Amino acid sequence: MTTPIIEFQHVNKFFGDFQALKDINFQLDQGKFYSLLGPSGSGKTTILRTIAGFNSVTSGTVLFQGKPLKNVPPNKRRVNTIFQNYALFPHLNVFDNVAFGLSIRHVPKDEIQTRVMDALKMVHLQELASRDINELSGGQQQRVAIARAIINEPELLLLDEPLSALDKKLRQDMQYELRELQQRLGITFVFVTHDQEEALAMSDEIFVMDEGAILQNGTPVDIYDEPINHFVADFIGESNIVKGTMVKDYEVEFVGKRFECADAGMRPNEPVEVVLRPEDLDVTTPDKGKLIVQVDSQLFRGDHFEVVAYDADHNEWLIHSTNPVKEDADIGLFFEPEDIHVMRFNEKEADFDARLEQYEGE
Amino acid sequence: MNTTAKRIYYIPYMLWILLFVIAPVALIVYQSFFNLDHQATIQNYVTYLTSSTYLRMTLNSFWYAFLITLFTVLISYPAALFLNQLKHKDFWLLLIILPTWINLLLKAYAFIGIFAQNGSVNQFLGFIGIGPKQILFTDFSFIFVATYIEIPFMILPIYNAIAEIDPALLTASRDLGATNWQTLIRVILPLTRKGITAGVQAVFIPSLSLFMLTRLIGGNRVITLGTAIEEHFLTTMNWGMGSTIGVVLIIMMFISMALTGEHKRKRKEIDTGATKE
Numbered sequence: 001m002t003t004p005i006i007e008f009q010h011v012n013k014f015f016g017d018f019q020a021l022k023d024i025n026f027q028l029d030q031g032k033f034y035s036l037l038g039p040s041g042s043g044k045t046t047i048l049r050t051i052a053g054f055n056s057v058t059s060g061t062v063l064f065q066g067k068p069l070k071n072v073p074p075n076k077r078r079v080n081t082i083f084q085n086y087a088l089f090p091h092l093n094v095f096d097n098v099a100f101g102l103s104i105r106h107v108p109k110d111e112i113q114t115r116v117m118d119a120l121k122m123v124h125l126q127e128l129a130s131r132d133i134n135e136l137s138g139g140q141q142q143r144v145a146i147a148r149a150i151i152n153e154p155e156l157l158l159l160d161e162p163l164s165a166l167d168k169k170l171r172q173d174m175q176y177e178l179r180e181l182q183q184r185l186g187i188t189f190v191f192v193t194h195d196q197e198e199a200l201a202m203s204d205e206i207f208v209m210d211e212g213a214i215l216q217n218g219t220p221v222d223i224y225d226e227p228i229n230h231f232v233a234d235f236i237g238e239s240n241i242v243k244g245t246m247v248k249d250y251e252v253e254f255v256g257k258r259f260e261c262a263d264a265g266m267r268p269n270e271p272v273e274v275v276l277r278p279e280d281l282d283v284t285t286p287d288k289g290k291l292i293v294q295v296d297s298q299l300f301r302g303d304h305f306e307v308v309a310y311d312a313d314h315n316e317w318l319i320h321s322t323n324p325v326k327e328d329a330d331i332g333l334f335f336e337p338e339d340i341h342v343m344r345f346n347e348k349e350a351d352f353d354a355r356l357e358q359y360e361g362e
Numbered sequence: 363m364n365t366t367a368k369r370i371y372y373i374p375y376m377l378w379i380l381l382f383v384i385a386p387v388a389l390i391v392y393q394s395f396f397n398l399d400h401q402a403t404i405q406n407y408v409t410y411l412t413s414s415t416y417l418r419m420t421l422n423s424f425w426y427a428f429l430i431t432l433f434t435v436l437i438s439y440p441a442a443l444f445l446n447q448l449k450h451k452d453f454w455l456l457l458i459i460l461p462t463w464i465n466l467l468l469k470a471y472a473f474i475g476i477f478a479q480n481g482s483v484n485q486f487l488g489f490i491g492i493g494p495k496q497i498l499f500t501d502f503s504f505i506f507v508a509t510y511i512e513i514p515f516m517i518l519p520i521y522n523a524i525a526e527i528d529p530a531l532l533t534a535s536r537d538l539g540a541t542n543w544q545t546l547i548r549v550i551l552p553l554t555r556k557g558i559t560a561g562v563q564a565v566f567i568p569s570l571s572l573f574m575l576t577r578l579i580g581g582n583r584v585i586t587l588g589t590a591i592e593e594h595f596l597t598t599m600n601w602g603m604g605s606t607i608g609v610v611l612i613i614m615m616f617i618s619m620a621l622t623g624e625h626k627r628k629r630k631e632i633d634t635g636a637t638k639e
């Protein structure tokens with residue numbers, strides 16, 4: 001195995017009495033696209049600033065290609081950042097902004113010229129080289145920030161919510177472009193976002209954060225299908241979460257009924273939470289359904305109908321249905337055992353992974 | 363809002379401009395065309411332009427104003443940078459502004475006490491065995507005191523310009539590989555240029571016509587245009603010549619404002635390379 005490009009070992013960070021990072025551990029491999037996903041204030045920017053060298057850690061170790069980063073000043077790190085509000089230099093034009101890193105290093109003039117133009121070409125801005133920064137649109141400024149960062153050929157590119165200021169259409173275009181850029185350059189990206197769709201669409205691996213801790217990490221599919229707890233399940237996408245009891249292995253009870261499921265490895269009769277994704281619920285007639293609910297309202301979402309319904313216990317159910325349903329009608333809901341995902345309370349990620357391994361191998 | 367109401371608001375402003383700006387300037391210009399015998403003449407201007415005394419005085423004024431401004435910038439810029447990094451920076455800034463609330467004459471007299479033959483500085487020099495020196499009435503003491511008095515007017519605009527810089531820009535500069543020094547030269551300095559020019563205008567132009575300090579601290583060794591004007595109006599009673607120098611000063615003020623004022627930054631034309639293909 002090659003050395004990870006960056007590694008956090010038991011990193012804690014305090015601002016006064018406030019703990020911004022709680023025992024952070026992770027390894028990032030060369031050439032992958034990582035996302036830090038979490039609500040505002042969860043410590044994402046603090047992690048980026050720690051990697052870039054603008055935060056010291058209170059305890060723990062940060063390694064860059066196996067070597068401690070502690071005494072390396074930010075300007076000596078082979079890391080560049082795309083800042084949340086781009087932080088472009090207002091006194092320099094597009095060309096000089098992009099050239100900043102090279103001219104700092106006294107790269108010869110003609111080499112700067114070609115490399116800047118290449119970088120601008122890569123972000124489709126070569127015609128705007130002599131523009132002032134305040135003459136650019138938000139999307140164009142975003143591209144200048146990208147060009148300015150990648151021209152230094154960093155080993156690691158940190159992106160702090162780079163798309164949050166763009167409108168939806170542009171944001172989606174940029175998601176594709178960033179992903180493509182990352183694959184073309186082959187450098188490691190650490191992408192910070194509070195938008196779960198963005199993280200799911202772009203990443204090789206996602207770290208879900210809350211209140212300074214990493215709750216879960218894994219591929220987008222892993223995290224979507226098998227969230228570790230209520231917070232992750234809720235944050236990563238729309239879901240139905242109800243309380244239940246794990247009667248025994250492969251059998252769970254919720255809303256007063258017992259269902260076959262695909263989870264195991266828990267104590268008998270352990271209280272749990274059960275997740276059912278809206279798209280995994282199929283609408284059928286009441287007699288064929290495993291659950292019977294009454295339709296409350298529905299919205300047409302283009303490729304599906306979003307139905308809100310209530311069961312006899314007044315639990316709310318969100319259903320994505322391909323066909324419209326009748327309002328106030330009783331409908332049946334059908335789902336497979338593997339559509340049920342059972343979550344234990346307060347389970348640590350390591351235990352969760354170990355448990356999954358145990359019975360998924362069978 | 364209707365136009366008559368608008369006009370009413372203009373009245374105080376117009377009156378002010380008329381009474382305290384246009385009228386005095388007009389009077390000075392008018393006076394400058396009369397000689398001691400109240401005859402209309404351009405003799406005053408001829409005298410000014412041909413007399414080596416007046417030309418030397420003009421150069422002197424420029425030279426001292428330049429030195430005062432230079433030292434003020436050299437002290438104020440690092441001070442403003444430092445102030446911006448302090449925790450209670452507003453409080454420390456207030457301490458620097460405080461002396462401007464005290465009358466200029468009082469401050470001048472205080473310095474006479476400090477620099478005099480038996481003043482505290484000379485007592486100290488005597489104590490360490492360098493012996494009392496002539497400090498008062500030298501170029502050094504004049505520039506020192508003038509710089510001291512002007513520093514707050516320089517620090518304030520520079521301080522504000524630095525405070526306005528988005529800290530993310532400094533982080534970005536470091537992130538892109540710049541040392542602290544390179545960040546200062548390439549980011550902070552250019553972004554505070556307006557603050558520096560504002561400070562230079564606030565210091566240089568008044569320094570051209572300093573006269574009280576030249577007498578009290580400079581001991582009349584330093585003769586500037588300000589001193590000459592005072593001399594003509596109060597001692598020789600040659601109002602015509604005094605006004606002529608006044609007109610010259612006004613013109614110099616406009617010139618220095620034009621020189622330090624905002625120029626539209628010429629856009630550097632860059633070979634975009636796109637045309638080559």
Ligand SMILES: Nc1ncnc2c1ncn2[C@@H]1O[C@H](COP(=O)(O)OP(=O)(O)O)[C@@H](O)[C@H]1O
Nearest residue numbers: 015018020038039040041042043044045046047
């Ligand atoms: N320099 C600082 N001083 C004090 N608290 C800070 C500082 N930087 C960040 N914090 C706090 O740390 C927490 C995490 O911040 P941040 O990493 O910026 O969150 P995110 O980027 O996930 O929104 C927040 O509660 C924030 O207020």
Ligand SMILES: [Mg+2]
Nearest residue numbers: 041044045160
């Ligand atoms: Mg943030």
